[in-house]
Amino acid sequence: MYNESGKYSVEVCFSPLSWPLYDRSDAVVVITDIFRASTAICAAFHNGVKSIIPVAEIRESEEYKAMGYIVAGERDGKKLECAHFGNSPFNFLEPHLKGQTICMNTTNGTQAIKAVAHGNNEVVIGAFINISAVARYAMTQKKPVVIFCGGWKNRFSMEDTLFAGALVEQLLAAGRGEYYTSCDSAIASADLWLLAKGNPLEYIEKAAHRHRLRRMGLDDIIEFSLTQDFTTVVPVLRGTEIVDATSAGA
Amino acid sequence: MYNESGKYSVEVCFSPLSWPLYDRSDAVVVITDIFRASTAICAAFHNGVKSIIPVAEIRESEEYKAMGYIVAGERDGKKLECAHFGNSPFNFLEPHLKGQTICMNTTNGTQAIKAVAHGNNEVVIGAFINISAVARYAMTQKKPVVIFCGGWKNRFSMEDTLFAGALVEQLLAAGRGEYYTSCDSAIASADLWLLAKGNPLEYIEKAAHRHRLRRMGLDDIIEFSLTQDFTTVVPVLRGTEIVDATSAGA
Numbered sequence: 001m002y003n004e005s006g007k008y009s010v011e012v013c014f015s016p017l018s019w020p021l022y023d024r025s026d027a028v029v030v031i032t033d034i035f036r037a038s039t040a041i042c043a044a045f046h047n048g049v050k051s052i053i054p055v056a057e058i059r060e061s062e063e064y065k066a067m068g069y070i071v072a073g074e075r076d077g078k079k080l081e082c083a084h085f086g087n088s089p090f091n092f093l094e095p096h097l098k099g100q101t102i103c104m105n106t107t108n109g110t111q112a113i114k115a116v117a118h119g120n121n122e123v124v125i126g127a128f129i130n131i132s133a134v135a136r137y138a139m140t141q142k143k144p145v146v147i148f149c150g151g152w153k154n155r156f157s158m159e160d161t162l163f164a165g166a167l168v169e170q171l172l173a174a175g176r177g178e179y180y181t182s183c184d185s186a187i188a189s190a191d192l193w194l195l196a197k198g199n200p201l202e203y204i205e206k207a208a209h210r211h212r213l214r215r216m217g218l219d220d221i222i223e224f225s226l227t228q229d230f231t232t233v234v235p236v237l238r239g240t241e242i243v244d245a246t247s248a249g250a
Numbered sequence: 251m252y253n254e255s256g257k258y259s260v261e262v263c264f265s266p267l268s269w270p271l272y273d274r275s276d277a278v279v280v281i282t283d284i285f286r287a288s289t290a291i292c293a294a295f296h297n298g299v300k301s302i303i304p305v306a307e308i309r310e311s312e313e314y315k316a317m318g319y320i321v322a323g324e325r326d327g328k329k330l331e332c333a334h335f336g337n338s339p340f341n342f343l344e345p346h347l348k349g350q351t352i353c354m355n356t357t358n359g360t361q362a363i364k365a366v367a368h369g370n371n372e373v374v375i376g377a378f379i380n381i382s383a384v385a386r387y388a389m390t391q392k393k394p395v396v397i398f399c400g401g402w403k404n405r406f407s408m409e410d411t412l413f414a415g416a417l418v419e420q421l422l423a424a425g426r427g428e429y430y431t432s433c434d435s436a437i438a439s440a441d442l443w444l445l446a447k448g449n450p451l452e453y454i455e456k457a458a459h460r461h462r463l464r465r466m467g468l469d470d471i472i473e474f475s476l477t478q479d480f481t482t483v484v485p486v487l488r489g490t491e492i493v494d495a496t497s498a499g500a
Contacts, residue, residue, distance in 0.1 A: 014406060017267050021405055155271055156264060156435040182458045185406040191445055192438055208432045 009144045010171050011183040012164045015151045016112060022146050025119025028138045030126040030167065033150030034159040035209055036087055036218075037106040039127040039225045040072075044092035044102060045244040046129075046231035052242040053103045056110035058082065064103035073105025077216040080105055089129075089221055101241075108150050113237060116148060123237035124245075128163055128200075129230035135170040137234040137245060139178065145171060147186075158192075158207035159225070162200060165193030166228070200226045259394045260421050261433040262414045265401045266362060272396050275369025278388045280376040280417065283400030284409040285459055286337055286468075287356040289377040289475045290322075294342035294352060295494040296379075296481035302492040303353045306360035308332065314353035323355025327466040330355055339379075339471050351491075358400050363487060366398060373487035374495075378413055378450075379480040385420040387484040387495060389428065395421060397436075408442075408457035409475075412450060415443030416478070450476045 196203035399410035
């Protein structure tokens with residue numbers, strides 16, 4: 001949506017539950033789930049994975065495995081029985097995955113993709129590790145931007161909100177002033193990012209999910225997941241697959 | 251809910267849509283809608299109103315009017331035809347209302363009350379103008395606290411979030427350390443309040459609803475609505491009516 005001054009709006013949706021309020025058919029929709037699906041997907045493409053097929057049901061993962069696909073997936077931090085590995089970003093950096101297609105089981109991610117993939121929406125997977133590439137790619141699209149935070153069990157999540165705020169900051173600072181926001185959740189995200197950006201790792205110490213990860217022994221990914229611009233890949237949805245918009249084959 | 255250390259949890263629900271994630275039956279639930287129903291209700295009790303009957307339907311307001319009640323209400327900032335006055339807090343400060351029962355039409359407020367009024371919940375109406383009284387009252391209840399932000403058309407609202415953050419700050423600072431939070435939205439609210447508290451009026455300039463109010467010519471209430479501790483009343487739900495918990499008759 002243009003406002004009076006011909007700028008594109010930037011909005012932030014804090015929870016999948018709120019998506020119907022932000023849904024539109026003409027936007028770049030940036031889906032994020034920092035801990036950990038979106039960081040894992042970006043890591044995979046950085047590693048040269050060809051494509052990722054997101055699925056929500058264990059049965060689907062089993063079917064893809066039977067067809068010979070590499071299968072990744074977990075439930076509550078535990079690897080699915082049928083999966084070759086879980087959803088830790090580090091698993092997706094293994095050299096043997098280069099050029100492969102991976103079937104990734106991610107309940108929330110798959111539901112988010114289904115909710116946003118319609119009309120002329122351009123669906124992008126964003127994480128701190130590819131944030132500047134996502135911002136640059138969004139700017140080439142000449143569309144409003146909606147940032148879709150995966151949250152934790154539909155609740156507001158600090159780490160996803162900080163990513164949203166960092167992306168809002170980059171878009172609003174864009175050279176030609178193409179973007180504006182009148183969305184309170186976008187303003188709040190950017191202000192929280194201002195508080196956190198000096199030391200995101202320290203700031204995220206107070207976030208609830210960070211403590212859940214520690215209890216589950218999964219917190220080895222936190223520092224990596226908060227690292228900005230580790231990669232320049234831009235995972236985008238094409239049909240039912242995710243591919244890297246910056247690679248020659250996309 | 252007690253945590254391991256025997257403290258009560260403090261949580262913040264950013265939108266009525268998210269309420270099912272925060273719903274419980276053993277809490278003090280503080281409902282807020284700073285611009286403007288909750289500020290108006292607190293102003294009314296400060297003025298000595300006896301009770302307020304919240305209703306959602308215009309038909310109900312008409313029925314109460316036919317029974318001789320004073321009727322307040324509006325839709326999108328315009329006074330209802332059947333109402334004696336709209337929902338501006340200033341209307342509720344008129345001297346002739348002292349001792350009266352007012353039927354107040356507030357769609358969101360009535361829906362919020364219906365959603366939270368069950369079990370052993372203690373339903374409290376909170377606003378900046380009675381915030382310290384609400385904090386003190388909550389502490390007497392020996393229960394978890396959930397702050398229910400009315401939002402704007404189910405969206406995250408900056409002004410309600412700042413109130414939530416200010417109340418979280420007061421509860422967590424409570425003398426005997428009765429409260430804790432592991433709720434990301436409570437932490438975010440408190441951090442946003444940290445940014446805003448030096449000059450809430452200036453901070454709220456960036457909030458979307460503040461601009462909506464200005465466009466509708468309804469922004470005369472903003473400074474008053476952000477004034478802390480104008481009153482010590484504590485509106486609470488008793489059956490289908492709201493009364494002042496600090497008055498002798500409550």
